[in-house]
Amino acid sequence: MRSAPAAGLLPLLLGLRLLLGGGAAAQYSSDLCNWKGSGLTHESHKKDVEQVYLRCSEGSIEWMYPTGALIVNLRPNTSPASYKHLTVCIKPFKDSAGANIYLEKTGELKLLVRDGDRSPSKVYCFGYDQGGLFVEATPQQDISRKITGFQYELMNKGIASDLHTVSAPCRPCSDTEVLLAVCTSDFVIRGSIQDVTNEAEEQESIIHVGVNKLYRQKSKVFQLTGESGNWRGQIKTLLECGVKPGDGDFLFTGRMHFGEARLGCAPRFKDFQRMYKEAKDKGLNPCEIGPD
DSSP: OOOOOOTTHHHHHHTOOOTTSSSSOOOEEEOSSEEEEEGGGSGGGOOOEEEEEEOSSEEEEEEESOOSEEEEEEOOSSOGGGGGGEEEEEEEOTTOOSEEEEEEETTEEEEEEOTTOOOTTOOEEEEGGGOEEEEEEOOOSOOTTOEEEEEEEEEEHHHHHHHTOOSOTTOOOOHHHHHHHHHHOSEEEEEEEEEEEEETTTTEEEEEEEEEEEEEESSTTSEEETTTTEEEEEEEEEGGGOOOOOSSOEEEEEEEETTEEEEOOOOBHHHHHHHHHHHHHTTOOSSOOOOO
């Protein structure tokens, strides 16, 4: 069900002016992944609509003193035929304020993030083919301290569903799921749980991991610390999963999401060794990792 457009939105859409067109000179900084701009460049705070084009799979938008509106065009460097397989996720900055964020398609608008929504760490995802992002400044008496901002990521729909499963987010993985996770995850490590920090406000737990063996990592989440030469890192998961410190080693797998390591499958390491050996003996293991 689509929500009715807010007052002033349709005139904004109909009066769209490209950045390269006439009007106030746009003063902003941009690369292929990130955009930073200011609403103060609009003449007399007119309700201009600016077009922003980004071509990366991840990045950020930061709009200071928002007035008027932005249309954010995400155009990843992949074949347009693959767009239908993509999911877009956005994560508003903690103190983002001054604008509503809508999903827009063919002039119809659906509210995605309401100005003032302070849901900590909340991520909003939608199919790439569901529409684009339309960011409209809300009426403000004082815009001097308003900054609207968010991070964005584009990912394969299968990966997105893994990260945002709602049916059983804390369910233990099956043997097959573990073996596939070993081959496809952004990080795979053998380690132990040193401590767990629970963040009730964000409904998340931070697992402090001591690394015994690093098989793979996409980003440098796990690093050498101190003079001891030990590898350590942090992995986030849902608070409701009830992770607690304990003895023994685990095989931690997961994906990077907005610069953070998110927990995927995490069997006890001895159980992973059994799964791996059984699959290898049958010639069914999907990839080689060397579980010793």
